[in-house]
Amino acid sequence: MxxxxxxxxxxxxxxxxxxxxxxxxxxxxxxxxxxxxxxxxxxxxxxxxxxxxxxxxxxxxxxxxxxxxxxxxxxxxxxxxxxxxxxxxxxxxxxxxxxxxxxxxxxxxxxxxxxxxxxxxxxxxxxxxxxxxxxxxxxxxxxxxxxxxxxxxxxxxxxxxxxxxxxxxxxxxxxxxxxxxATLSAAVLGLVAQSVVAAVIVLVIGIALFAWGFKARKLMRKIFGVVFAVTGLLALAGLSGVPYLEVxxxxxxxxxxxxxxxxxxxxxxxxxxxxxxxxxxxxxxxxxx
Known part of the structure; x- marks a missing residue:
């Protein structure tokens, strides 16, 4: 600053x-x-x-x-x-x-x-x-x-x-x-994007967490589900430079x-x-x- x-x-x-x-x-x-x-x-x-x-x-x-x-x-x-x-x-x-x-x-x-x-x-x-x-x-x-x-x-x-x-x-x-x-976003996406299998697993975990949280009405599970799902999607799309964790x-x-x-x-x-x-x-x- x-x-x-x-x-x-x-x-x-x-x-x-x-x-x-x-x-x-x-x-x-x-x-x-x-x-x-x-x-x-x-x-x-x-x-x-x-x-x-x-x-x-x-x-x-x-x-x-x-x-x-x-x-x-x-x-x-x-x-x-x-x-x-x-x-x-x-x-x-x-x-x-x-x-x-x-x-x-x-x-x-x-x-x-x-x-x-x-x-x-x-x-x-x-x-x-x-x-x-x-x-x-x-x-x-x-x-x-x-x-x-x-x-x-x-x-x-x-x-x-x-x-x-x-x-x-x-x-x-x-x-x-x-x-x-921003640094953490780049590090996480860079790690997950190294393998398509890893990206798919992270995406599936995110969807499962969000569905579980929605059913149990647990906010934290929904949040972690969204984070995991977005991480998997960005890794699959090759967008490793998106600072999504800043949101x-x-x-x-x-x-x-x-x-x-x-x-x-x-x-x-x-x-x-x-x-x-x-x-x-x-x-x-x-x-x-």
Whole structure:
């Protein structure tokens, strides 16, 4: 697995490279904007199914922000929602096989993490003033100053690397699995294709296993029957270069690494964002205190 490919370079400011990540991020942004326009128009007092689902999703998001950040921070909900959806679909877009996952690039997750950190600092400055914000780094004692500075620097780095590492790691494992299965396919077909008798025996075993599994309603027997039967057919046809074992197993792993892990990482990133900004934007003190 390599880094994002550079499609072309815009000759401005010393050259602005347009990479796979840039294209994927732009496509996700456009799709989310179109979805927002389509789902948010023609709202009715008596909502239909589409409007009910959209309103339910928005309500769940606002409730989550209120529970995590406090009711006074509800105005952050659009930012949190945009971050979650950009992260989720930025990962899922890699399943198209055409575009690369935007979150598999450290520059994407690091940019989001830095945005969150800058917002936290802005909230601290707005609440305490610039010098009051700086004074907070040395509290409760001046000895804590270096540790507080390191903590502020480590916050965006840890957020970015956690998200990027999980998505990129899944992509690396999937790529290695594809290579291993292609090699195994060539080795098995090359071995079986050496003898017509062996190919016929493998084909017959596959048909028998599939029939047995169909009768007993056993999924694994059906799967092994299909694998044996396809191996025998390809060996008889002399198609030893077909990586047929790549079908199925990578798809199952993709459900975990792309769908499940992508959803979890988007949720974790959004929750951390809410926690950090919520700690920086404390509720206003009651009047008279």
């Amino acid at each position: 390599t880094g994002p490919k550079i499609y072309f370079t815009i000759p401005l400011f010393g050259g602005i490279p347009i990479t796979q990540t840039t294209v994927s991020s732009f496509v996700v942004m456009v799709l989310l904007c179109i979805a927002g326009i389509c789902l948010g128009r023609n709202l009715q007092k008596r909502p239909g199914r589409r409007q009910v689902l959209v309103e339910k999703g928005v309500t769940v998001l606002y409730d989550m922000v209120a529970d995590t950040m406090g009711p006074h921070n509800l105005y952050w909900t659009p930012y949190v929602g945009a971050l979650f959806l950009s992260s989720l679909f930025g990962t899922l877009i890699g399943m198209t096989g055409i575009l690369r996952s935007a979150t598999a690039d450290l520059s994407t997750t690091l940019t989001w993490a830095l945005m969150t950190s800058v917002l936290c600092w802005a909230c601290g400055i707005r609440a305490n003033g610039f010098f009051g914000w700086l004074k907070g780094f040395s509290e409760p004692i001046a000895v804590m100053l270096p540790m507080n500075i390191v903590s502020e620097i480590a916050q965006p780095i840890s957020m970015a690397f956690r998200h990027f590492g999980n998505i990129a790691g899944g992509g690396v494992l999937t790529s290695l699995l594809y290579t291993a299965l 199925g197993i990578p798809g199952i792993l993709s459900l975990y690494f792309d769908v499940f892990s992508g959803g979890v990482q988007a949720l974790v990133f959004s929750l951390l964002t809410m926690v950090y900004i919520g700690n920086a934007c404390l509720p206003p003190e009651p009047a008279g205190q």
